[in-house]
Amino acid sequence: MKITIKAHPLQLDQKISTTLERRLRFALGRFGDSINGVAVSLTDLNEPKGGILKECLITVNLRKGGEVIVQGSGKDCSVTLNYCADRIGRAVERELSKNRKASFR
16 A cells, blocks of 8 residues: 655654554555555645635545545644544455445446
């Protein structure tokens, strides 16, 4: 499973990137055969104004087509990333179980 992390205009330090990748592998590892790739985008929503609100967008591309997207925002990068990583695991599980049920009909 390929994980791509982009942060603009933010700079993520190595510790946060490594922790995020580990969290995503933990949340999505059991679905690894069903996932092509994961893209994470972290953005400063108030960049021109100097605010503190960060947005995280995680997109999971599924092998059998389709994608699952989770979005979250908050003041702290680490908390926002962890929140979205938890949500994406549950969202992918729901999507894959829906696909399995549909294929049995």
